[in-house]
Amino acid sequence: MIRTVEPEPHASAPVLAAYSYCEAVTGQQARNFAYGIRLLPTPKRRAMSAVYAFSRRVDDIGDGALSPDVKVARLEDTRALLGRVREGGVDEDETDPVAVALAHASEQFPIPLGGLDELIDGVLMDVRGETYETWDDLKVYCRCVAGAIGRVSLGVFGTEPGARGAERAPEYADTLGLALQLTNILRDVREDAQGGRTYLPADDLAKFGCSAGFRRRIPSPDSDFAGLVHFEVRRARALFAEGYRLLPMLDRRSGACVAAMAGIYRRLLDRIEREPEAVLRGRVSLPGREKAYVAVRGLSGLDARHVTRRTVSRAVRRRV
Incomplete structure (x- = not known):
């Protein structure tokens, strides 16, 4: 059974700012996703916004007007960032709000971050034109x-x-x-x-x-x-x-x-x-x-x- 870890009642100002950024991205760019996550309690809504913002970044690389080689390089950079999140190598002083929010969310909830690696694999399939x-x-x-x-x-x-x-x-x-x-x-x-x-x-x-x-x-x-x-x-x-x-x-x-x-x-x-x-x-x-x-x-x-x-x-x- 997958159990949700009870989130901490308070988050620091940098973490809250990172979540606010991710929620803004979600509200502006998620045509259908945002309607669902509005129904969640605040900690889960913030965590889902962090997941969406990271996923949006990956999708935007795949859909961008870049050469395939540049796309592959950026996707692998994003995978490296995900690796740092997984290993606890991102702290709240990072300048990347998506990384800060995702790192905090993954501490609060048992998020299987390997799924985001799979997302990167899927976008690489697009880049290769499969x-x-x-x-x-x-x-x-x-x-x-x-x-x-x-x-x-x-x-x-x-x-x-x-x-x-x-x-x-x-x-x-x-x-x-x-x-x-x-x-x-x-x-x-x-x-x-x-x-x-x-x-x-x-x-x-x-x-x-x-x-x-x-x-x-x-x-x-x-x-x-x-x-x-x-x-x-x-x-x-x-x-x-x-x-x-x-x-x-x-x-x-x-x-x-x-x-x-x-x-x-x-x-x-x-x-x-x-x-x-x-x-x-x-x-x-x-x-x-x-x-x-x-x-x-x-x-x-x-x-x-x-x-x-x-x-x-x-x-x-x-x-x-």
């Missing part, structure tokens, strides 16, 4: 850039004492990360194509006549783009169903946080399913008021066990 022949291949990438973050987050959330099946909580957190990442891939399919990236498995693209890619706003007439999207949506729903088994293992506010983030992505998936070709015209998103509604609904009493039973039942009927 493509994926099968879903099993793509899962390796998704586990690095999203499943690992689910497991890192679980270190902050912890599991409820006596929660049934809690030994499988990291597995469910990982699977929920895969569901979120596959939804991201569907949402960003044209944007990624314009950047020279294709994530969907080549086997799936060939099956639905979509191997030519997604640079056009209108799918090729000899392709079944809607069929491809619906196939991947079903796969994502099955992953959500499995990942939702995590919710009853969490305390109320941590469960609400996860339910809010996952709920936003599931609604996004619903929109993509209803109008597959919309992802070729631009980024599909939810309005802020709808995201806020999902977050409040999660906190105000959406029963995690009910959600899990209902979602699993639906997935069984529609399994890929």
Whole structure:
């Protein structure tokens, strides 16, 4: 069982300033993530902001307008910084607020920092321009850039004492990360194509006549783009169903946080399913008021066990 360490009641001024920086980064740049972590108590919210700010730094290196060699060097520098955090080599006088906040968070919570190493590995896969022949291949990438973050987050959330099946909580957190990442891939399919990236498995693209890619706003007439999207949506729903088994293992506010983030992505998936070709015209998103509604609904009493039973039942009927 993963247990949350009770955080210290007070942090020093430099540590609080570092957390404030990370929370500002999260609020400004996390389109969906921020809605969930607002539901957490302050120590967990700060820790999750530190995790996000570090992850954002890694992603920004991968997405930046730099040569591959420079990206690799910066990612390895970031890995070295993570190593110092892991070894207790970062103190509150450091000038890097992300390092200070992450170091403090990892002292307060049993965060598996190796998951952030996996994130760096995943972004290196992007830098190398890797493509994926099968879903099993793509899962390796998704586990690095999203499943690992689910497991890192679980270190902050912890599991409820006596929660049934809690030994499988990291597995469910990982699977929920895969569901979120596959939804991201569907949402960003044209944007990624314009950047020279294709994530969907080549086997799936060939099956639905979509191997030519997604640079056009209108799918090729000899392709079944809607069929491809619906196939991947079903796969994502099955992953959500499995990942939702995590919710009853969490305390109320941590469960609400996860339910809010996952709920936003599931609604996004619903929109993509209803109008597959919309992802070729631009980024599909939810309005802020709808995201806020999902977050409040999660906190105000959406029963995690009910959600899990209902979602699993639906997935069984529609399994890929």
